[in-house]
Amino acid sequence: MLTKTKSYSRGFRLVDSGYYAPDFQRLRVLQSLIELDFRYNRDINVYAVKMGTSIHALNRFAKAYLGRSVYELLQDRIYREALYLLQHSRHTIKEISELLSFSDLPYFSRWFKQRNGQTAKVYRKGFKT
Template identity: 35%
Template structure:
């Protein structure tokens, strides 16, 4: 097997300490076991499958899955011999890591299907390889971990949904969007669901189509930009991904009972 690993000397003065980060191209021999682990392990499965045993809880993570093993627990994980893992991961520890984990209720959460969160792990990897000095790596990685923990927390909430997690995953993705040119087809591809499945689950959970929800969010942001910025109506229309300012103004008027200019004056 082959591994691309970046490792750092432990600095116990750092509140968030990165110990190692890397990509593992596993084979049948890959097996990791720790008793009362002194570090946290969070890993994203790029391909393949394997087994994770966390204090007797058994999971079989595969492509698009994340598992998060905590310090102070017994870790055991190994790759499947016929379909071995390729995975990207971070080993870390520290008071800040524990506090973030606690604040976002991730202490007991281990296993997530979250293909759209893969980019966070490549951020860890890029930081580890490009930053000069362990302190910079730890500081920048802590920011990425905070953002990742916030997203994973939403997945924990999804599990309590009566309809499962698909509708809430899509809603959270839309709520977190900054690129408003994205279409539902783009979201479906990134989340590895069919568009029809997303529409069906979203309508069942929230009573509206995801496209209509996306429009609502865009017009809510438009209202905020009209109230709190000096952007012109055409600039706001462009920022929110509308190709035609006239269409944007007309739809805004239908929803708010006033044109964008009138709304701003009020």
């Protein structure tokens, strides 16, 4: 006769164990470094040094797992912050460009328009209805 074994309603998951694959850990480290330094540090060489690898190897790694270079990841994070500040802060566009470490307002405006298709001023007006 077969005996029933006790079944557990909650199965084992890797998330529960606290274990993360080494590549996933590296991605988390890269993400956290970008998150901490994106406003002040635009040199991807610094990220490579902090992670103990070369720029080439770090870019190859990022492209393999995320489909983007470290520079593109950094630019994406800066862009997301610019969008957030334009939507939710009372800072002027010039102050936002300074907060994001742009050398001058015209450069920030060109950079933003290249990514968004509209100027920061027009983008912000779309949220003030």
